[in-house]
Amino acid sequence: MAVVELEIPARPAYLSLVRLVVDAAVSSLAPNLGGARLDDLKLAVTEACSNAIEAHQSRVRVHEPVVVRCELDDQTVTVEVADRGGGFDPTHLATLPAATDPQRLRHESGLGIPLMRTLADELVFEQASDGTTVRLTVYRAGSVPGS
Amino acid sequence: MLRLWNFTFVGILDHGPTIAAAIRSNVSDAMQLRADVSSLDGWTVVSLFGELDVASAPNLREQLIQLVSQGSHLLVLDLEGLDFLDSTGLGAIISALKRARTNGGDLRLVCTQSRIRRLFEITALDKAFPLFTSLDAAVRA
Numbered sequence: 001m002a003v004v005e006l007e008i009p010a011r012p013a014y015l016s017l018v019r020l021v022v023d024a025a026v027s028s029l030a031p032n033l034g035g036a037r038l039d040d041l042k043l044a045v046t047e048a049c050s051n052a053i054e055a056h057q058s059r060v061r062v063h064e065p066v067v068v069r070c071e072l073d074d075q076t077v078t079v080e081v082a083d084r085g086g087g088f089d090p091t092h093l094a095t096l097p098a099a100t101d102p103q104r105l106r107h108e109s110g111l112g113i114p115l116m117r118t119l120a121d122e123l124v125f126e127q128a129s130d131g132t133t134v135r136l137t138v139y140r141a142g143s144v145p146g147s
Numbered sequence: 148m149l150r151l152w153n154f155t156f157v158g159i160l161d162h163g164p165t166i167a168a169a170i171r172s173n174v175s176d177a178m179q180l181r182a183d184v185s186s187l188d189g190w191t192v193v194s195l196f197g198e199l200d201v202a203s204a205p206n207l208r209e210q211l212i213q214l215v216s217q218g219s220h221l222l223v224l225d226l227e228g229l230d231f232l233d234s235t236g237l238g239a240i241i242s243a244l245k246r247a248r249t250n251g252g253d254l255r256l257v258c259t260q261s262r263i264r265r266l267f268e269i270t271a272l273d274k275a276f277p278l279f280t281s282l283d284a285a286v287r288a
Contacts, residue, residue: 012200012201012202015200016202019231036261036265039265042231043231046200046233047234050201050233050234050235053201111234111237111238111270114270115266115269119269
């Protein structure tokens with residue numbers, strides 16, 4: 001298994017760098033993931049990092065890093081995003097109206113976690129007393145772990 | 148393990164040089180968001196280039212608010228030059244749509260890139276925002 005770990009300040013300007021590192025790690029170490037799935041992974045990781053950065057900023061922990069860890073093995077690519085923003089309950093999210101409901105346009109946010117659930121093959125939230133780790137896994141081409 | 152902190156390599160082992168080279172080759176101004184404003188058949192066209200995420204969305208949101216407040220109520224957002232779009236960027240687009248419609252106008256999107264269309268399709272917002280395949284199609288619909 002290969003591991004690539006990145007610590008970034010809790011600032012949005014660093015999200016591009018996170019995507020570059022994920023792209024480079026996958027392209028170098030898991031090239032059979034496929035372009036479309038790599039795009040999905042980068043979007044899901046961006047959503048997780050955005051939430052982590054927001055959590056740090058809301059707890060005035062902007063000087064503490066957000067840690068992004070990529071683990072690549074023969075079957076999967078897993079990215080963990082760990083923050084120290086105090087934690088949250090991923091099951092307590094507002095339900096968005098259907099896209100065709102005019103009320104839907106009142107909601108300009110709240111898509112991040114639903115997106116992660118759709119884009120990743122596996123999604124796990126690990127809560128600690130001082131923060132959250134989001135673990136996103138995508139399967140490499142031809143691999144369904146455990147089968 | 149490759150560890151990066153504030154763009155400085157703290158320590159590089161095994162796969163580090165390969166990954167570092169790939170990063171350097173991709174770092175460019177394309178990561179920033181650029182918005183070019185033009186007009187077509189009475190519509191204000193905002194062509195976006197680069198990445199639209201939580202870092203760049205606030206500025207775009209303000210730019211679009213300003214356009215609408217200055218009388219540009221018919222807006223076309225050309226997303227063909229976007230390299231990346233996330234949910235925060237989507238929120239800025241929704242905000243602009245609401246403002247345009249509140250002022251009696253509309254906002255239409257031009258998007259053929261599958262990676263960008265996928266976000267609208269996953270969120271089912273392609274039902275709220277028809278995605279046109281060209282500027283001509285968007286202004287003549």
